[in-house]
Amino acid sequence: MTVIGRHLPTLKKRAKVVARHDLRDVPEGTAGRVVLVNGMTWIRYWVRFENGVYLGSINRNDLASADEWKRHLAGEDVWGDEVEETEDADDTAAADAAAASSGGGSTTPSGTVIPEYLIERSKAARERLGA
Numbered sequence: 001m002t003v004i005g006r007h008l009p010t011l012k013k014r015a016k017v018v019a020r021h022d023l024r025d026v027p028e029g030t031a032g033r034v035v036l037v038n039g040m041t042w043i044r045y046w047v048r049f050e051n052g053v054y055l056g057s058i059n060r061n062d063l064a065s066a067d068e069w070k071r072h073l074a075g076e077d078v079w080g081d082e083v084e085e086t087e088d089a090d091d092t093a094a095a096d097a098a099a100a101s102s103g104g105g106s107t108t109p110s111g112t113v114i115p116e117y118l119i120e121r122s123k124a125a126r127e128r129l130g131a
Contacts, residue, residue: 008060008061011037012034014033015065016032016033016066018031018063019062020064021062023062024053025053025055026049026053026055027051029069030049030050030051031049032047033048035048036056044057044058045059045060057112064078
């Protein structure tokens with residue numbers, strides 16, 4: 001999801017955060033802590049949530065700082081009203097779902113689907129190299 005007209009501040013490593021939306025295996029409102037911040041122009045976060053789930057490549061719009069979440073629960077409009085789905089996110093989610101439903105591939109801890117043909121190619125390369 002993309003927030004229009006509002007820039008959210010970058011979170012720092014070890015910052016306490018809350019899932020703003022339902023994420024894979026993480027319900028909305030689940031607290032966590034930022035483990036890694038990566039990216040230069042497109043900042044993504046790796047977060048360890050209190051329910052034991054560790055997710056990577058999370059967009060800032062899917063996370064709230066502890067202060068933002070408290071203000072949200074108090075009824076303040078913290079993020080603005082205009083929220084719009086991006087086509088890229090929808091296309092990526094559809095491609096991941098198609099790869100997973102086709103029976104080919106594995107899902108990594110960060111939620112990325114690896115197609116079966118790439119797994120087979122890696123296996124063949126390891127066998128060629130004697131690993």
